[in-house]
Amino acid sequence: xxxxxxxxxPAPHDGGSGGPExxxxxxxxxFGLVGVGTAGLAVGAAAAVGTAAAVDAATxxxxxxxxxxxxxxxxxxxxxxxxxxxxHFAAFDVSSTLDRDGLVGLLQDWSAAAVLLTQGLEIGxxxxxxxxxxxxxxxxxxxxxxxxxxxxxTFGFGPTLFTDADGVDRFGIxxxxxxxxxALPRFQGDALQPAWTGGDLAIQACADNPQVxxxxxxxxxxxxxxxxxxxxxxxxxGRTSSTTRAQQTPRNLFGFKDGTANLKAEDTALVEEHVWxxxxxxxxxxxGGSYLVTRxxxxxxxxxxxxxxxxxxxxxxxxKGEGAPLSGGTExxxxxxxxxxxxxxxxxxxxxxxxxxxxxxxxxxxxxxRGYNFVDGNDELGRLDAGLFFISYQRDPADFIAVQRSLxxxxxxxxxxxxxxxxxxxxxxxxxxxxxxxxLFA
Amino acid sequence: xxxxxxxxxPAPHDGGSGGPExxxxxxxxxFGLVGVGTAGLAVGAAAAVGTAAAVDAATxxxxxxxxxxxxxxxxxxxxxxxxxxxxHFAAFDVSSTLDRDGLVGLLQDWSAAAVLLTQGLEIGxxxxxxxxxxxxxxxxxxxxxxxxxxxxxTFGFGPTLFTDADGVDRFGIxxxxxxxxxALPRFQGDALQPAWTGGDLAIQACADNPQVxxxxxxxxxxxxxxxxxxxxxxxxxGRTSSTTRAQQTPRNLFGFKDGTANLKAEDTALVEEHVWxxxxxxxxxxxGGSYLVTRxxxxxxxxxxxxxxxxxxxxxxxxKGEGAPLSGGTExxxxxxxxxxxxxxxxxxxxxxxxxxxxxxxxxxxxxxRGYNFVDGNDELGRLDAGLFFISYQRDPADFIAVQRSLxxxxxxxxxxxxxxxxxxxxxxxxxxxxxxxxLFA
Numbered sequence: 016x017x018x019x020x021x022x023x024x025p026a027p028h029d030g031g032s033g034g035p036e037x038x039x040x041x042x043x044x045x046f047g048l049v050g051v052g053t054a055g056l057a058v059g060a061a062a063a064v065g066t067a068a069a070v071d072a073a074t075x076x077x078x079x080x081x082x083x084x085x086x087x088x089x090x091x092x093x094x095x096x097x098x099x100x101x102x103h104f105a106a107f108d109v110s111s112t113l114d115r116d117g118l119v120g121l122l123q124d125w126s127a128a129a130v131l132l133t134q135g136l137e138i139g140x141x142x143x144x145x146x147x148x149x150x151x152x153x154x155x156x157x158x159x160x161x162x163x164x165x166x167x168x169t170f171g172f173g174p175t176l177f178t179d180a181d182g183v184d185r186f187g188i189x190x191x192x193x194x195x196x197x198a199l200p201r202f203q204g205d206a207l208q209p210a211w212t213g214g215d216l217a218i219q220a221c222a223d224n225p226q227v228x229x230x231x232x233x234x235x236x237x238x239x240x241x242x243x244x245x246x247x248x249x250x251x252x253g254r255t256s257s258t259t260r261a262q263q264t265p266r267n268l269f270g271f272k273d274g275t276a277n278l279k280a281e282d283t284a285l286v287e288e289h290v291w292x293x294x295x296x297x298x299x300x301x302x303g304g305s306y307l308v309t310r311x312x313x314x315x316x317x318x319x320x321x322x323x324x325x326x327x328x329x330x331x332x333x334x335k336g337e338g339a340p341l342s343g344g345t346e347x348x349x350x351x352x353x354x355x356x357x358x359x360x361x362x363x364x365x366x367x368x369x370x371x372x373x374x375x376x377x378x379x380x381x382x383x384x385r386g387y388n389f390v391d392g393n394d395e396l397g398r399l400d401a402g403l404f405f406i407s408y409q410r411d412p413a414d415f416i417a418v419q420r421s422l423x424x425x426x427x428x429x430x431x432x433x434x435x436x437x438x439x440x441x442x443x444x445x446x447x448x449x450x451x452x453x454x455l456f457a
Numbered sequence: 458x459x460x461x462x463x464x465x466x467p468a469p470h471d472g473g474s475g476g477p478e479x480x481x482x483x484x485x486x487x488f489g490l491v492g493v494g495t496a497g498l499a500v501g502a503a504a505a506v507g508t509a510a511a512v513d514a515a516t517x518x519x520x521x522x523x524x525x526x527x528x529x530x531x532x533x534x535x536x537x538x539x540x541x542x543x544x545h546f547a548a549f550d551v552s553s554t555l556d557r558d559g560l561v562g563l564l565q566d567w568s569a570a571a572v573l574l575t576q577g578l579e580i581g582x583x584x585x586x587x588x589x590x591x592x593x594x595x596x597x598x599x600x601x602x603x604x605x606x607x608x609x610x611t612f613g614f615g616p617t618l619f620t621d622a623d624g625v626d627r628f629g630i631x632x633x634x635x636x637x638x639x640a641l642p643r644f645q646g647d648a649l650q651p652a653w654t655g656g657d658l659a660i661q662a663c664a665d666n667p668q669v670x671x672x673x674x675x676x677x678x679x680x681x682x683x684x685x686x687x688x689x690x691x692x693x694x695g696r697t698s699s700t701t702r703a704q705q706t707p708r709n710l711f712g713f714k715d716g717t718a719n720l721k722a723e724d725t726a727l728v729e730e731h732v733w734x735x736x737x738x739x740x741x742x743x744x745g746g747s748y749l750v751t752r753x754x755x756x757x758x759x760x761x762x763x764x765x766x767x768x769x770x771x772x773x774x775x776x777k778g779e780g781a782p783l784s785g786g787t788e789x790x791x792x793x794x795x796x797x798x799x800x801x802x803x804x805x806x807x808x809x810x811x812x813x814x815x816x817x818x819x820x821x822x823x824x825x826x827r828g829y830n831f832v833d834g835n836d837e838l839g840r841l842d843a844g845l846f847f848i849s850y851q852r853d854p855a856d857f858i859a860v861q862r863s864l865x866x867x868x869x870x871x872x873x874x875x876x877x878x879x880x881x882x883x884x885x886x887x888x889x890x891x892x893x894x895x896x897l898f899a
Contacts (some may be wrong), residue, residue: 152766156712225694229832237762244839252667270598317628324594370840
């Protein structure tokens with residue numbers, strides 16, 4: 016019942032200021048602030064009124080309802096942050112008329128808005144509706160009264176931001192592109208659709224309330240009007256991985272626990288080694304950042320549902336109920352790839368997903384996954400258009416590529432179709448007063 | 458964090474029975490029940506193992522996480538039930554080869570499965586995987602470990618179930634069709650798409666966890682295999698109406714509170730008068746039922762977001778912050794349609810949505826609304842494909858028709874596009890041991 020925690024409704028036009036002000040509990044009503052501000056119609060300008068002081072006081076409550084994750088920091092949020100329950104992911108293409116200053120301005124406006132949104136505040140706080148009812152509201156309003164809901168906003172840059180499809184360096188940044196940031200190679204079985212692939216810019220919004228995530232993407236899209244427009248966007252529910260040990264392993268739409276062996280935030284040495292870009296890894300502006308891969312993977316669930324249980328378990332390499340490896344033990348027992356059965360066959364089948372994806376089979380390649388299940392209605396044959404919106408963060412996309420190539424032999428492929436793909440460089444977190452990605456333009 | 462309430466994970470293949478058994482807290486693992494049952498591969502047959510005794514013990518906890526609403530009762534659940542946070546709605550077309558006995562069998566199998574699903578139990582409990590690993594699991598598994606999450610399943614019959622598009626009475630029920638159940642007339646501005654319109658059968662799944670709602674529709678679709686297939690389906694979040702006074706009024710994607718003046722379950726006389734079909738209203742098999750209207754309403758939110766605040770409020774007839782009528786007062790003050798401003802113009806504008814939809818302007822017509830917001834990605838122009846999945850329950854669809862005709866003058870129409878529409882007869886609740894809609898075939 017996370018929508019209903021407004022303890023008090025501000026009176027119309029005369030005071031959200033009477034409402035509770037603790038960050039993360041409820042958002043103050045912009046509609047109560049008429050006459051306070053001086054900002055005009057420019058949403059970007061209004062959003063740029065930051066509240067860095069409030070950020071310092073913000074705390075991550077971690078109770079799933081009203082937690083606040085600060086926007087500013089060494090790393091961006093939404094990577095090792097405990098995985099929230101809901102996703103709205105958006106990829107943008109920049110306008111052909113945008114120049115370097117315009118791109119910087121967009122990132123500044125997005126950052127300023129993100130400071131407010133992640134605290135559960137409305138866009139335009141301090142400027143609100145321009146001092147007048149005779150202006151469009153700075154904030155679209157549908158999250159008014161809702162808590163911050165643990166919202167994180169994570170920004171990324173696609174390869175086409177650096178050099179567009181025609182080879183043009185639109186923003187004078189082509190020579191700053193990290194070598195690691197390049198379009199992914201074609202993988203066996205790829206059935207990619209342009210409508211779900213690529214993008215110059217990306218924003219991942221994760222929250223424990225879908226309306227909060229949607230509100231964020233909507234308002235950030237609105238702020239980008241004329242500068243960047245949505246290329247594709249995806250809602251997700253039922254996260255498929257835990258990013259901390261405190262979270263139970265959730266299930267994907269094959270009905271199996273997903274992410275048992277995922278990297279966890281507590282594994283700080285492993286996170287340092289496999290998630291964060293180090294100072295020797297490429298351009299300095301990416302130090303403390305990461306690389307984000309998305310794959311929209313449709314599951315052919317009607318066919319899967321006709322597969323016998325033992326075969327499902329063989330394909331995955333784990334039991335369906337407990338999630339234990341077929342070599343024995345319980346969920347968190349390490350798989351034993353050398354264990355064999357009575358007739359000498361490996362207990363972890365050679366074509367099993369868990370075996371093929373395991374770091375031991377991929378030269379130690381690891382990534383931090385934080386995907387979500389999706390259902391986008393159904394197709395014309397009456398099959399649910401459902402599957403996994405895979406998201407991974409890694410120090411180098413080469414790790415993803417290595418694992419994905421191994422998975423060419425995955426028996427699960429018969430029930431999967433990769434329809435979307437994208438890769439983004441995720442810069443480090445913004446410093447108070449700065450903006451995300453500022454190092455790229457320094 | 459409603460996904461993560463499994464207090465204990467059953468050991469693989471040897472006992473969900475060790476887990477907690479209180480209905481509504483967690484679902485028992487079907488995977489622990491190997492060897493217990495005797496049911497074979499027929500999912501329908503396995504599902505038909507009902508647990509009426511457990512239903513009697515079920516309670517509606519109402520805390521939004523683990524509540525259980527009993528499937529059996531005088532009325533179907535999901536109508537006056539406190540509106541849950543998430544929706545998966547599905548419309549089905551029956552197979553051309555289905556006969557009357559087959560239709561009855563489908564409704565029996567769906568009812569038996571609904572008894573289990575609404576308690577947070579797996580499909581096939583008591584039969585499980587057929588006593589063997591060498592069968593497809595009876596349940597698809599993705600809700601294993603999740604609570605019932607307040608799930609309700611509400612079943613409806615479309616006009617085409619009684620007489621198909623060619624005028625054929627496939628099931629010998631044409632003469633039992635209620636007069637009130639007919640395709641809705643065309644309304645001004647309708648832009649209906651077949652892909653979102655009509656259907657022989659409907660299931661509304663509402664729950665406080667999207668994975669639980671999706672799991673229910675997926676498994677009910679699976680049970681229907683060969684008998685009925687999905688025509689369309691819709692996920693929704695952020696309910697737009699409260700059905701009880703204990704719920705705060707939520708906001709639609711125009712940013713306004715929606716459903717302030719909705720009927721509430723506590724208004725028992727009004728609910729009796731406006732929601733439930735009475736004994737004199739039509740065929741006896743519908744007594745205690747209702748009529749369900751769905752409208753998929755896309756909102757042109759990018760245009761809306763450029764409308765000044767005062768104009769937005771004039772179009773709606775309420776303030777955006779508080780939701781008070783423009784004639785004064787607070788959210789729950791009744792609008793005063795006779796109140797005028799300094800220059801004699803009505804304070805509640807004549808083209809305002811609230812005025813045009815009000816019972817006083819529609820011969821007393823009222824309905825119980827329980828719609829949801831939706832975002833289905835974005836269109837090719839980069840605009841969010843977002844809006845309101847409108848759902849209403851009424852004693853007679855004529856009430857919906859009257860209000861919708863009034864709304865032809867609604868100033869909001871410039872920002873709305875009705876792309877889907879359907880109407881269903883919702884029979885009364887099933888009695889223990891019976892099945893939903895049994896009266897139609899008696």
